[in-house]
Amino acid sequence: MQNLLKNERLFNILVPVISAILGMLAGAIIMVLGNYDPVAGFEALFSGMFGTPKAIGETIRAASPLILSGLAVGFAFKTGLFNIGVEGQLLVGWLASVWVGYAFELPAVLHVTLSILAAAVAGGLWGMIPGYLKAKFKVHEVIVTIMLNYVALYVTADLIKRYLYAGNEKSYRIHESASLSSPFLSQITEGSRLHWGIMIALIAAVIMWFILEKTATGYELKSVGYNQHASMYAGMNVSKNVILSMTISGAFAGMAGAMEGLGTFQNMTVLSSFTGTGFDGIAVALLGANNAFGIILSSLLFGGLNTAAPQMNFDANVPSELIKIIIALIIFFVASGYIIRVIAARFSKEGK
Amino acid sequence: MQEYVIEMNNIRKEFPGIVANDNITLQVKKGEIHALLGENGAGKSTLMNVLFGLYQPEKGEIKVKGKEVKITDPNVANRLGIGMVHQHFMLVHNFTVTENIILGSEPTKGGKINIEDAAKKVSELSQRYGLSVDPHAKIEDISVGMQQRVEILKTLYRGAEILIFDEPTAVLTPQEIKELIQIMEKLVQEGKSIILITHKLKEIMEVCDRCTVIRKGKGIGTVNVSETNPDELAALMVGREVHFKVEKQQATPKDVVLEIDQLVVHDARDIPSVNGLDLNVRAGEILGIAGVDGNGQTELIEGITGLRKVKSGSIKINGKDVTNLPARKITETGLGHIPQDRHKHGLVLDYSIGANMVLQTYYQKPFSKSGILNYGKIYEKARKLIEEYDVRTPSEFTPARALSGGNQQKAIIAREVDRSPDLLIAAQPTRGLDVGAIEFIHSKLIEERDNGKAVLLISFELEEVMNVSDRIAVIYEGRIVDIVDPKETSEQELGLLMAGGKREREGVL
Ligand SMILES: Nc1ncnc2c1ncn2[C@@H]1O[C@H](COP(=O)(O)OP(=O)(O)OP(=O)(O)O)[C@@H](O)[C@H]1O
Ligand SMILES: [Mg+2]
Numbered sequence: 034m035q036n037l038l039k040n041e042r043l044f045n046i047l048v049p050v051i052s053a054i055l056g057m058l059a060g061a062i063i064m065v066l067g068n069y070d071p072v073a074g075f076e077a078l079f080s081g082m083f084g085t086p087k088a089i090g091e092t093i094r095a096a097s098p099l100i101l102s103g104l105a106v107g108f109a110f111k112t113g114l115f116n117i118g119v120e121g122q123l124l125v126g127w128l129a130s131v132w133v134g135y136a137f138e139l140p141a142v143l144h145v146t147l148s149i150l151a152a153a154v155a156g157g158l159w160g161m162i163p164g165y166l167k168a169k170f171k172v173h174e175v176i177v178t179i180m181l182n183y184v185a186l187y188v189t190a191d192l193i194k195r196y197l198y199a200g201n202e203k204s205y206r207i208h209e210s211a212s213l214s215s216p217f218l219s220q221i222t223e224g225s226r227l228h229w230g231i232m233i234a235l236i237a238a239v240i241m242w243f244i245l246e247k248t249a250t251g252y253e254l255k256s257v258g259y260n261q262h263a264s265m266y267a268g269m270n271v272s273k274n275v276i277l278s279m280t281i282s283g284a285f286a287g288m289a290g291a292m293e294g295l296g297t298f299q300n301m302t303v304l305s306s307f308t309g310t311g312f313d314g315i316a317v318a319l320l321g322a323n324n325a326f327g328i329i330l331s332s333l334l335f336g337g338l339n340t341a342a343p344q345m346n347f348d349a350n351v352p353s354e355l356i357k358i359i360i361a362l363i364i365f366f367v368a369s370g371y372i373i374r375v376i377a378a379r380f381s382k383e384g385k
Numbered sequence: 386m387q388e389y390v391i392e393m394n395n396i397r398k399e400f401p402g403i404v405a406n407d408n409i410t411l412q413v414k415k416g417e418i419h420a421l422l423g424e425n426g427a428g429k430s431t432l433m434n435v436l437f438g439l440y441q442p443e444k445g446e447i448k449v450k451g452k453e454v455k456i457t458d459p460n461v462a463n464r465l466g467i468g469m470v471h472q473h474f475m476l477v478h479n480f481t482v483t484e485n486i487i488l489g490s491e492p493t494k495g496g497k498i499n500i501e502d503a504a505k506k507v508s509e510l511s512q513r514y515g516l517s518v519d520p521h522a523k524i525e526d527i528s529v530g531m532q533q534r535v536e537i538l539k540t541l542y543r544g545a546e547i548l549i550f551d552e553p554t555a556v557l558t559p560q561e562i563k564e565l566i567q568i569m570e571k572l573v574q575e576g577k578s579i580i581l582i583t584h585k586l587k588e589i590m591e592v593c594d595r596c597t598v599i600r601k602g603k604g605i606g607t608v609n610v611s612e613t614n615p616d617e618l619a620a621l622m623v624g625r626e627v628h629f630k631v632e633k634q635q636a637t638p639k640d641v642v643l644e645i646d647q648l649v650v651h652d653a654r655d656i657p658s659v660n661g662l663d664l665n666v667r668a669g670e671i672l673g674i675a676g677v678d679g680n681g682q683t684e685l686i687e688g689i690t691g692l693r694k695v696k697s698g699s700i701k702i703n704g705k706d707v708t709n710l711p712a713r714k715i716t717e718t719g720l721g722h723i724p725q726d727r728h729k730h731g732l733v734l735d736y737s738i739g740a741n742m743v744l745q746t747y748y749q750k751p752f753s754k755s756g757i758l759n760y761g762k763i764y765e766k767a768r769k770l771i772e773e774y775d776v777r778t779p780s781e782f783t784p785a786r787a788l789s790g791g792n793q794q795k796a797i798i799a800r801e802v803d804r805s806p807d808l809l810i811a812a813q814p815t816r817g818l819d820v821g822a823i824e825f826i827h828s829k830l831i832e833e834r835d836n837g838k839a840v841l842l843i844s845f846e847l848e849e850v851m852n853v854s855d856r857i858a859v860i861y862e863g864r865i866v867d868i869v870d871p872k873e874t875s876e877q878e879l880g881l882l883m884a885g886g887k888r889e890r891e892g893v894l
Contacts, residue, residue, distance in 0.1 A: 249748040249756050252740070259735045265692060266722070266730040267744040268713030 048370040049320050049327065053334060056363030060355060069351045077348035078356075081341025088341070090218070090225025094297060096329075096336030098123070100234035101289035102314025103332055104241045105160075107323035109282040111245055113258025116279065118163060118178025119286040120311025121185030122156035124304070126287025128189045129155035130294040131301045134207030135197065144210040149233060149291045156287015157280045159185060164279025168272035174279065182307065190303045202303045213296040228296035235329070237285055242325040244281070254278050286311060316364050335360060388451070390415045390547055390578050391436065391467075396445035398431055400787065402779030405431040406442070407602040411580075413547070418569060418579045420589040420596035420610070422622050424819040425791025426777035428602045429582045430472055433549045436580075437469040438462040449547075463490075468540025472551040472582075472790050472817075473728060474532055478525040482518055483507050486539045510541050514571050528678075530561035537568070548572065549580045552790065554588060555817040558678040558845045566592050584791075584819045586615040598622050623821040631827040634835070636855040638667035642808050642839035643689070648698035650681070650688040657696070658684040660863030666808070671830060671840040673854030673871070675847060677883050681863035682843050683725065686812055689841075690722050691715045692730075702808055716745050721806035723798055723814045725843075731797040732785045739767035739781035742800050774799035775825070790817045795826075802829050809833055812843045827853050847876050861885050 057075075064071040083089045102119045109116035116122075130152035137144065163177035197204040213228040245251040257264045257274040265271055289310060294301055317335055321327030338360060342353035391413040398406040405428040413419045421429050434440045436447065438456035446453055449465045456462050462469070476485050483504040491498045504520040511518045516534045524532060533553060540548055550569075554562045569579055569592060581593060589596055589610060596613070598605040598621045605621055619627040643666040650659040659681040666672045676682055687693035689700055691712035699708045707715045716722075724730035732741050743752050743763050751762045767781040776795045778788050785793060794817055801809065811830060815823045830853060834840055844850050850857055851871045858865045859882040867882050 247758055249753045249758055252747050252758060256733050256736065256744075260729075260733045262729045263731065263733050263744070265712060266690075266724060268691075268711065268716045270711070270713075 045322050046327075049322060049331065049367055052320070052363050052366035052370070055366045056359050059362045060359040063355065063358060064351060067351075070349060073349040074345055074351040074355075077345040077351070078338070078341050080348075081344030082337035086221070086223045087225045088344075090222025090227035091340045092333060092337040093231050094225060094227045094336075095340045096332040097228075097230040097234045097296065098289040098292040098310050099313055099317050099332035099336050100231075100329055101237055101285050101292060102311050103317030103321060103328035104234075104237055104314075104325065105156075105282045105285035105289065105311075106314045106318035107321065107325070107328055108241050108245070108285060109278055110318060110323045111258060112254040112274070112278040113261075114164075114167075114275065114278055114282070115175050116160065116163075116178055116282045116286075117175050117315070118160065118181050118283070118311075119289070119314045120307050120309075121178070121182035122159045122283040122286030123290040123293075123308065123311045124182075124185040124189045125159045126152035126156035126290030127294045127301050128192060128204075128290070129287065130211075130291035131204055131207055132197065134211030134295055135205045137211075138208060139210060141210040144208065145213060145295065148207070148211045148295055149288060152287040152291035152294070153284040154287070156290060157284035160283015160286065161276055161280040164276040167279070168275040182311070186304060186307060189301070190305070193301060193303050197301075198303075199300070204301045204303075206300045207295060211295055212299060213292070214299065226297055228292075230292040230296040233288060234292070234332075237288060238325040238329055241285070250277070286314070289314070316360065319364060320367050388415055389413060389448070390450055391580070392446075392448040392451075393432070393436060394446050394448070396432060396435055396447075397443045398428075398435055398440055399443055400431075400779070402783070404602050406435065408445075409599055409602070409604040411597050411604070412607070413578055413580060414595070415578055416573055416576060417594040418573055418581055418592050420593040421580055421582045421599070422584075422586075422589065422596055422618060423599040424601070424622055425795065425817075425822055426601075426789040427599045427622070427819075429599065430551055430789060432599070433469060433551055433580065433582065436462070437467060437549060463543045463545070466544060466546035467549065468543060468545025468547070469549040470533065470536040470540065470551065470553055472555075474536055476524045476532055476535060478523075480524060481520070482522050482524065482527075482535050482538075483520045485524060485535055486520075486542050490543065507538060507542065510538055514541065514568055514575070516568060528561075529556050530558065530564075533557070533565070534568075545577070547578045547580070549582075551582045552584070552817055553581070554583055554585060555790075559847070560677070562588070584817065584823075586618050586820065589618065590615060600624060619820050622819065625821075627820050627824060629820070629824070630852055631824060631831060633831045636670045636834060638670040638855070639837065640668050641665050642668050642703055643841065644699075644701040644704075645689070646699045646701075648685070648688060648700065649696040650684040650693060651696055652684055658863050659688060661698070662860075662864050664858060664865050666839045666841050668807070668837050668839050669834055670855045671834050671842055671853055673842045673844065673850035673857045674860050675844075675850045675857050675879050675883055676860035678845060680860050680883075682812075682860060684863075685860070686722070686725070686810055686843065689715075689810065690720065713745075716806075719807035721801040721804050721809040723801050723809070723811045725812040725816075727790075727793055727797055727816075732793060734784065734786040736785060737782045738771070738776070738778050738785050738788060738796055739764045741785050741796060742767040742770055742781075744800065746804070770796070770799040770803055773803075775822075791819060791822060794818055795822060798826055798829070802833060805833065805836070805838065808839045808841065810841045810843070813845065814842070815844075815846075815849060823849075847879055851876070851879070859883055 061071040064074050081088055082092055102123060105119045106116055130148045133151040134148040163174045166172040166177050167174045193204045199205045213230045215229050218227040219225060253269050254274050257269060257271050261271050313335060317328055317331045320331035338356050342356040345351045346353040389412045393411040396406050396409045409432055423429050435442050438458045438461050447456060454465060483500060486507055487503045507520040516538060518534050518538060553565060557565060573579060593610045595607055596610055597607040600622055645662060645664040648659050648662040649657055652658040684693060688695045691710055695709050699706055702718045705718055707718055747753055752759055764781050771778060771781060774795050777792050798814060815826050830840055842854055854871050857869050857871050859867045
């Protein structure tokens with residue numbers, strides 16, 4: 034254990050894993066306290082997550098936008114910024130993708146690509162605003178991004194009503210050529226709504242890793258995040274980097290919106306409240322230690338938990354809200370990773 | 386038999402890839418000032434962090450007043466009467482002095498923090514030990530020297546009997562050092578015991594009773610200061626003889642590299658700190674700037690390096706006007722800068738030492754090609770510099786944060802000198818370095834000079850300025866008031882000039 038403590042890396046992996054297990058255990062205890070059968074509950078939960086091809090398909094589908102919003106949060110965080118505005122960036126991205134998907138008629142591959150790019154650009158611009166305000170006027174990005182979430186929520190709703198309204202609180206549907214949905218993927222997962230978006234999400238994860246770890250731009254971005262003074266000393270343009278970071282982060286968030294618009298729903302609903310996916314991105318990034326690969330794994334976990342909640346309710350009669358509690362607990366345990374460290378340190382001393 | 390207040394016996398502490406303390410024994414008598422001496426990275430801070438409960442030793446025992454104790458965290462240390470003033474301060478900048486002092490042990494009255502009582506106690510303590518600290522001042526508004534006194538007060542407030550000072554004088558001006566020494570003497574008079582880490586042998590000779598020397602993590606021994614001398618101490622710690630004064634040839638100055646004309650730079654409060662300053666530095670010379678802290682040195686450096694906007698006047702490097710250019714442009718014109726504050730400006734502490742070695746050059750070949758970093762080349766460079774400048778680190782992948790203070794400094798110097806810039810600005814370059822490293826750095830600066838580079842040296846240590854410089858410019862209230870030849874001046878004369886006095890012979894500029 035003592036060796037383990039020395040090995041920061043290993044520990045960074047262990048904290049989330051232990052947290053996930055503890056969260057599940059706590060969920061089981063709550064089930065017992067609530068007079069539900071935890072065995073049946075977890076059986077239903079796991080089968081709803083990955084028990085059937087369809088369940089697996091749905092889990093992956095749900096994970097796709099989560100990965101992208103997790104990447105958005107993680108990217109900003111690694112460069113010293115706290116992007117709470119992923120939700121808003123996701124909404125404008127969603128709308129942009131649906132708009133381009135509906136308003137143009139183009140060859141399939143080109144059309145999808147263009148629609149996704151539109152989402153990335155829209156989200157990127159939406160993220161750029163708080164970046165700019167922070168860089169130029171030192172306004173804290175948390176405040177601006179929270180406000181912009183609301184702006185995005187109402188502006189997208191209004192734009193749909195004005196220009197894209199198909200009735201029944203929905204926008205027009207996108208053309209087939211812009212759609213990410215795939216009969217093939219749906220078929221091999223026996224009827225899930227799985228679409229090509231997961232590929233986009235995985236590519237985005239690689240891009241995030243690549244930018245941060247392999248490029249000179251990433252070196253600058255992280256440096257500015259760690260130490261602005263030293264970055265200035267080294268001749269980096271701090272303002273430029275803050276804006277760039279928020280823009281890239283917003284672009285990831287915008288693409289998360291495209292997952293919904295081009296993949297799952299093929300249109301956009303006039304929303305009266307947030308989707309929550311953007312905020313879940315914070316949880317995902319936290320559990321995934323802001324690491325691209327970790328974010329993929331934690332998205333799969335959260336995506337699975339969310340999709341399996343109804344089945345747990347149906348099969349074992351456990352209220353689906355319990356899933357929310359489990360997720361909250363996992364986050365709690367990750368956030369108190371420090372406590373886990375201390376406990377592990379105690380163990381190691383007694384173990385000797 | 387003598388009573389020891391502190392006994393650390395056979396302490397061993399390991400870090401990944403390195404044994405920082407290998408079987409070290411340190412015994413401190415009550416009421417003494419005990420020096421802890423060793424090269425950069427010898428393990429002094431580590432040993433003290435063990436005593437303060439920040440690290441747990443792998444082996445060894447600690448006795449406080451004869452009783453064996455387990456110091457599991459700093460709170461335990463506080464309870465045992467041990468207080469520490471760290472090498473790098475740990476204060477909350479937008480809190481007041483009192484708030485910082487009570488942080489973590491807030492006195493409460495009916496659930497509310499009772500600031501007034503605390504402030505009174507702080508001011509009493511401050512008076513008793515002659516610290517003259519204003520309990521209501523904000524940390525960000527007070528000088529480094531004052532901040533250090535706040536750290537001292539913090540330990541006293543918690544009832545410390547044994548005070549650990551980790552390189553307290555490295556960040557102080559000569560005047561502040563004198564005052565600190567008086568404070569320490571007062572503390573021992575009042576029955577406290579002090580462990581003092583310092584690289585300045587003069588200070589050890591002046592205030593300490595005994596001195597324990599460690600080398601590369603191993604204890605070498607303890608000597609009575611009255612029975613030793615600086616040469617012996619230096620030899621003990623380095624393991625070889627050290628020359629305190631570097632040998633150098635007469636300088637052969639050539640073309641003007643840095644040309645400053647009527648420069649005005651304002652400080653953070655928008656008051657002119659540099660106020661119509663003229664200065665030339667030539668290729669092949671080291672120009673030292675002597676001055677009391679706060680006479681515009683910081684703003685001058687920041688103005689030249691592009692970290693602060695210049696109000697008026699001009700700065701030319703190699704004839705090219707660089708006034709108010711972006712920092713990168715100035716750097717590319719041929720500027721190297723060893724910054725005064727290594728943690729604020731010099732390093733990205735969370736980056737590996739390797740990544741820090743290319744802080745200004747990461748985007749250039751061969752470290753980067755069409756925007757893609759070549760870590761192979763970066764670490765290769767880092768290995769070379771680590772080797773050449775004797776930076777003691779387990780590897781080039783170690784985070785800069787994990788290096789000892791002096792080795793962090795050596796890494797910065799390696800990076801800046803290696804770029805071999807036409808103009809090298811060295812601000813307090815040897816702050817926190819051991820005597821061996823100082824000798825090495827001084828010879829490096831002279832080597833740069835002999836290679837035809839211009840070196841601008843800013844130091845609060847007159848001895849350093851006098852030993853290394855070819856010309857000394859005295860700065861006073863934002864202007865260069867005189868330029869003297871180090872061979873023809875004395876510390877007394879410099880001191881007088883720095884205080885705004887005039888020299889007999891006028892007009893030698
Ligand atoms: N937290 C840490 N993690 C890993 N290695 C460390 C850590 N702290 C110190 N070290 C290593 O332990 C050794 C001793 O460091 P320490 O800070 O005790 O030196 P020091 O004697 O105080 O030197 P200096 O005079 O430069 O301050 C160094 O090699 C350093 O790299
Ligand atoms: Mg140290």
